[in-house]
Amino acid sequence: MIHIYNIISYLLGGIDAPMIVLFIVMAYVYITCWCKVIFCHKMNKLVGLKGIIRSIGYLMIVSLATQLDKIMGSSEAIRTIVIYYFIAHEGLLIVKCWCKMGLPLPQKIVDTLENLVGEEDTLGNTTEREE
16 A cells, blocks of 8 residues: 555655645535536536546646656646646636625626636637536
8 A cells, every 4th residue: 555655646746745736626616516406406427537647637737747747857836736736727617606606706706707718718728618
């Protein structure tokens, strides 16, 4: 078991504070998306599987960023930026899911979120997911 931990830790560049926060935010997103699915009555067999695959993809990209840092000789700059990006992106998804369920949120947060999604759509880089 310790060997698996060591391999994962090596691939992800260590289990430090940003990685722990990313794991926590990924868990929150998974729970929030399930809550949204139950609340909106849109049950689907693949909802949980999509969330797990998305999380594995994030970890693979963090691993890739870690390896890029190693070959470039930098001090985890790429890895840290990638982790912070995923934390911010998943945070927006959490707010969006709760907003769709009717949770009262400050209007400024809702407006900002709608503007962000609108800008992404015009660029063709939408990150909206159907869960």
